[in-house]
Amino acid sequence: MDARQLKVEAARAALAHVGSGMRLGIGTGTTAEEFVRLLAEKVATGLDVVGVPTSERTAALCRELGVPLSTLEDTPELDLTVDGADEVDPDLTLIKGGGGALLREKIVAAASDRMIVIADKSKLVETLGRFPLPIEVNKFGLRATEVAIGAAAAKLGLSGPVTLRMTGGQPFV
Template sequence: MPDLSQSDPAKVAASRAAVALVRDGMKLGLGTGSTAAIMVQVLAERVKAEGLNLRCAATSKATTDLAESLGIKIETLDEIGWLDLTIDGADEVDPDLHLIKGGGGAHLREKVVAMASDRMVVIADPGKVVDQLGAFPLPVEVLHFGFETTRKLIRRALDTLDLGQTEVLQRLKGSDPWVTDEGNLILDLHLGVIPDAHALARALAAIPGVVEHGLFLGICDLAIIGKADGTVVELDRDADIDADRLAGEGD
């Protein structure tokens, strides 16, 4: 088992608070990314210590490999069916608990799993809490077929929404294209700010070559923000989120 004492204390705190919501017999969705990886380690500790009987679906091959290496059996989503709870990280969280996800390239599977859950809980450090989405590049998973055409259509949609100076860059892994677990490519939209996330989500979804985008709107039920001192703040959609205050508390 990896040594959690060497991990970011804010991420560990958020992970422990989220895993405390897990009950024996639950059907769980396990997210992807650096914070979700810590959560999986914390979950494995509980499974080992308490003998929890869980059924878990993973949102990526990386999470599957990690979970199984720690003794957590992973099943497919179709084998399990509907989930009680999904715990995942986020790249940005706004005051309405809208998210940008996909920094780890798994937002397609993450969205499928989250939407197949009674409840989605996001874990993050204070730096992920923002007043308005957009500083983090928005990932868009696209098909190989017609790749450049899809990129042009995305640029056209961004121009129509009058988003100002933007960049649409292909994500690479080293010098090679980043290929998702589903065999697709990723375009990262460098927008700076997203004034109307719902309008952007609709515009991207209407482009045939777009498989899925990283805007998670109205999906997250609870955000648990861990702080460096080991405490957490729980945010729901009715919370008054002060991103600057939370960021300061995380120092």
């Protein structure tokens, strides 16, 4: 099975937990996109759900494929969130948020009764850390936050650069 097919199978397993009338948190990333595609097929055949996307990218895909959407303001309690991960270790500890939607992913997950994390075998690692650890920061106090992150890492015996992710010459948002 190729990488895409593995993502599809992970998404299909999560879809088995979705029933009509459910309010869903819908995650961000390549595996979550496969979930959206499969969910859209079910919606087209009569599955009645509403989704709260964790990113504009996910929202656009849902709209394109006909998955009904809401917001957390209008749907503050969710039955289930399905989202992907960047890395998963043998204890099922994971890193997520590399796609830039970490804050929204956390808020949507917190509003959900249950969460299913889907990942293909390429995300399985013996030790977390192959993927850069995403940390959200605020523009205010950015340098102080960078110093604090470096100090916290040093206390744990970790080293390496603290890097502000940029896009188009601006901090990644």
